[in-house]
Amino acid sequence: MSVTLKDVALAARVSVSTASRALTGTGLTSERTQERLARIARELGYRPNPIARGLKTGQSRLVALLVHNLTNASFQVMAEVVQARLKALGYQMLLCIGGDDPQAESDTLTTLVDHRIDGLIVVPTGKNGAQLKTLSKDVPIVCLVRRDDATDLETVLADDPQGAYLGTRHLIELGHKRIGLIVGRQDTTSGRERLSGYVRALREAGIARDDTLIHAGHYVPETGATYARKLLDLPRPPSAIFVANHEATLGVLRVTAERNIAIPDDLSLLCYEDMPWFEWHRPAISIVDNGARDLANLAVDRLLHRMDVKGNGNDGVREYRVGARLIKRDSCRQIDAPAPARSGKSKSSSSKPSAAKSAKA
Amino acid sequence: MSVTLKDVALAARVSVSTASRALTGTGLTSERTQERLARIARELGYRPNPIARGLKTGQSRLVALLVHNLTNASFQVMAEVVQARLKALGYQMLLCIGGDDPQAESDTLTTLVDHRIDGLIVVPTGKNGAQLKTLSKDVPIVCLVRRDDATDLETVLADDPQGAYLGTRHLIELGHKRIGLIVGRQDTTSGRERLSGYVRALREAGIARDDTLIHAGHYVPETGATYARKLLDLPRPPSAIFVANHEATLGVLRVTAERNIAIPDDLSLLCYEDMPWFEWHRPAISIVDNGARDLANLAVDRLLHRMDVKGNGNDGVREYRVGARLIKRDSCRQIDAPAPARSGKSKSSSSKPSAAKSAKA
DNA sequence: ACGATTTGTGCAATCGTTTGCATAATTGGC
DNA sequence: GCCAATTATGCAAACGATTGCACAAATCGT
Known part of the structure; x- marks a missing residue:
């Protein structure tokens, strides 16, 4: 079907191993061969097969994000942020929706690990601590928004x-x-x-x-x-x-x-x-x-860090807090008198000139 | 790291191939062995490695959904529906966000095919018709919500x-x-x-x-x-x-x-x-x-159909329309007089008893 | 110009499955 | 009980990459 490394090697009249090394840049390869191989690969339209590579290396270039749903606006922006960040790094995001249901979460986790995801950002239900803990030995995991008290996983929380x-x-x-x-x-x-x-x-x-x-x-x-x-x-x-x-x-x-x-x-x-x-x-x-955006970004940062540091480097810090901030718009007003005493005078901008009934009698 | 087929075979004192056949149910295997293997596999906690399997079979159990964003409510429900349906069938959904940007779409498509996705549901930008057409030879593709006029891909549209x-x-x-x-x-x-x-x-x-x-x-x-x-x-x-x-x-x-x-x-x-x-x-x-929900469901149906029918069976039908329906709530009112002539009489349910100013003078 | 390094390349094994082919075990007809 | 037909198993070769090891080629000091 598609162009394999073998094809490239053949075309370049080198062995498959040389081709691999030249293209990935690992090991010793002469500059010349490297360029030549790169050119030929390009010409042939070679694209490495992540599956084959994954089998050998145990990596998948897949990172999963497990959230409760997509109707929650915070999760939406988190998903978008995570996706964008990961994509820039050559990872694909596997977005899973757990519905805040422990069983679904558990199933999903299993499947994800089967797929040899390289990392996981999860909004935990809090009921699968044991499983998460076990999995975290194989896969870097970062918890988001919620902590799972049964684990000591690195967690990014809103303040x-x-x-x-x-x-x-x-x-x-x-x-x-x-x-x-x-x-x-x-x-x-x-x-x-x-x-x-x-x-x-x-x-x-x-x-x-x-x-x-x-x-x-x-x-x-x-x-x-x-x-x-x-x-x-x-x-x-x-x-x-x-x-x-x-x-x-x-x-x-x-x-x-x-x-x-x-x-x-x-x-x-x-x-x-x-x-x-x-x-x-x-x-x-x-x-x-x-700070949904910041939360997501930090979670990605932490995850990438753990993915880099093989062995899931323990930095000591287990919990990150992202500052919240107040955004003043028009739904809160200054109370001057102890009670507004049915005055009906509007305050902020041009508001409805009527409808100033006191809340219930 | 994890339990492999070899481990199972070893424990059952059979060859790896027998183990494979017994567990997948392909080929001829005695009922007895089949059960025995299943039991042993369960005991050992064996989970087949989708990567290895994928390498051999060319499948990944991954289906991608490519939408423009997640802020659009329709896309949210579509994503949720697709995810739920696929999950029930043992597929993982790869959710990609293209931002309605042709370049991003193109990149994503390439990556997805690299990952050997088994199927793709895409809301096309309309600018990558050629690429989609090419890819559709390798992967079943269904377009959603929008048609890409440069292709003759099966498309599920709202009416x-x-x-x-x-x-x-x-x-x-x-x-x-x-x-x-x-x-x-x-x-x-x-x-x-x-x-x-x-x-x-x-x-x-x-x-x-x-x-x-x-x-x-x-x-x-x-x-x-x-x-x-x-x-x-x-x-x-x-x-x-x-x-x-x-x-x-x-x-x-x-x-x-x-x-x-x-x-x-x-x-x-x-x-x-x-x-x-x-x-x-x-x-x-x-x-x-x-009918976002219906659209998503139909798209999944069509995709599954194509994935079943190897060779991308051409059913003739290229375009499916999902009926729209009106949901009456409270934001439309009957016009009785040719012009409401500043009457201020409210109509539907208990509405604001005031604020009835005519729209601009 | 010669051996000791350094650098570049190839062979072959490996990752965990599936699967074609050959062979071994079982069954059944007579 | 014997031979053919059937059914069950095993061997080994894939799938497409990466990588340790051995060997060849180039580089260098003297």
Whole structure:
């Protein structure tokens, strides 16, 4: 079918081994032969067969990225970043979707190792620690976004405590005292850490923690809607809601729209993680950026490092944190008076001149 | 490192070839040996090495999906569908992102074929027809969403003429006479076809085509914003806008929000292709669903078929169309009076009781 | 100009499978 | 029980590269 090394060697009237050495640049070869072979190879359109090479070398030039899904915007940009970086280095990305399901994750891991992937970046479910640990002896592995506590794998994490702190502090600085929090399940690292950042900011500002303002659940729109309703139905509803996940934000927005609650006039809204449409939305939604791009880049860096250092060099550092940053847009407003007292005066840019009903009676 | 066939054979005291045949089920093997080998293999934790197998058989159990990006919601669901289907069949998906760039596409194609992928589903840029044609001799290829006119590859397309027709007709049935269209570049099949569907619906309803209402451009939010402004600035602005792409919709929404144009009261909005947040948006956005899920499934079906039929069986059918369907939500309203004449009466569900300003003076 | 280095090349084994061909074991008909 | 037909196994050669080892050629010092 295609041109093999043998063909090239034949055409150049050298042995296959010489051809191999000349083309790969390994071993001693005269400059002349090297050039000559390169030329002939080019002319013949020779392309080394990665399969054959892989069999011998045990490498595949394949790196896998295992994420939960592709609807999550963070995973999208991570996938794009990883793909771009790897491609530039001559690797192909094997993108796998695990759906946050331990069984699927486990199966996929097995298949990937079978395929002799050269490296793996994984957002772990956290339930396959043992397997990951075992595999990491054969393949360089870097965990992303989540830690698998059962392993001591190198892990690249968002600085969630810091991000949540930053966001909460921002709201506090705007004068908010009652800040609702809709956060992720407390059996995930990120869920716990975002809560802790929120709590820390509150404590630092001398605001008492009020557990009726805190809700934890899955990262889905329904969660956001349910808890938004709960928060708004409170006798003293919060003046701001910090939604610690972008999917849940959909639900919150839905509820505020249903109830004609104007953002940011009646309620300030701050969201964790970016989505492409957040800045097109009106009002543009302020966010705490978890730095998906940076996370992905760092993960690739670390992976490449481990792939270079044979034997999976142990650098000591096991955990990398990527700083979060606040991106102020238009969904949070300054609270001047202790309570806006049904004034209806809009604040940021030209907003709806109406719809200023207080949140629930 | 890992358990090889040799180890299994050794443990079972048979030759490697027998072991191979027993485990793969090819050739003649006694039931007894077969079972025995299977057991031993299981006990030893033997997993065949796809690389070695691939070298011999020329197959890789890898199927590639080449799309433009992952921010496009359609591509997301396609990727998820393809991945799920393939995985169930024991294939791994190689997801590549070409960015709609011919050069990147070309490079990627080469690499993929080097890796001896067993099949390819590609959203072609349309500029590498020759290469695709050549490759299709070695690898089964199915085009998705777009046709590459330079090839006669099997292609799975959305029924864009029909979808655009459906959407436009819906608006017409609601009483709209002046319908703005923001559509894709006219050098792409989908751009042209969506326009043609729109035109056909208009013609059928006896409405004269008005080119000031039609704008074609890239599928990005900026395009939507720019053209939305142009449309709304018209002396007689349209009462409905049909945005033939979901990315562009972002821009349109932005503009309507900026100008306090209430949807659907002041302007009806219909969008092509779904996005997860459309149904959470307020008002929920009506769409023409291009059937991304069906498209992906059909593409997989066709690819599997071609992969089965060695020699790339030519079935005659070169083009498959997947029906589009209208999903009515809350962003389009019935036009009763020829012009809403600043009445401010809301129509669909409980909408904003205010904000009913006519679209521009 | 000669042996000691250095440098370039080829042979052949190897990676883990599959598979054509030859041979060994089993079966069945009579 | 014997011979042919059938079925099961093993040997060895692929697949297309890489690589250790041995040998040939070129280089160098003296």
